[in-house]
Amino acid sequence: DAGITQSPRYKITETGRQVTLMCHQTWSHSYMFWYRQDLGHGLRLIYYSAAADITDKGEVPDGYVVSRSKTENFPLTLESATRSQTSVYFCASNPNLGQGKEETQYFGPGTRLLVL
């Protein structure tokens, strides 16, 4: 049971380059999320998706693009990387946004991105 995976796990890039972070889940969860985690901040939502072809901006979407052509994949693209996008990126999924256990967010292992 692979669950939710992210690739690459580590990435070093240069400012101005385009970078795509991949997220794949095997549970067929409807909801998927991208967060970034930085010192001094809690996890902050970048983008969210309720289903294939349905995405919405979160708290910090500037400089990022997402797509969701298939339920299981939710790639995050940095169109032109900046140093301020150096962070740890977590993908997450929920089976549903109902009550109780259905609200559990399952996180991928994270991608550590360094922008030079």
Add this chain to the structure above:
Amino acid sequence: RKEVEQDPGPFNVPEGATVAFNCTYSNSASQSFFWYRQDCRKEPKLLMSVYSSGNEDGRFTAQLNRASQYISLLIRDSKLSDSATYLCVVNRASGTYKYIFGTGTRLKVLA
């Protein structure tokens, strides 16, 4: 003021001790509350949801105080393996994606 606030710690406690963390939230309309655990350089994992009546899971007890707008986590008989960062998470409105994460409270259980 942050919407969800936690004492960053670290809380250094000996094995077997009882330790409690609080987390305050500012949005009185918040509906759902959770504690997540995050080990160093790993992903967050759900520890427990927090229900209005309070709930217990083994050595862990979570409480919600809506009047004072805080949730708490109590860990009894601390183990070395409890060393981690504990994240408070609040959902602004149940059934939405608006989860707000605290910055976490770091716990170190000492032998």
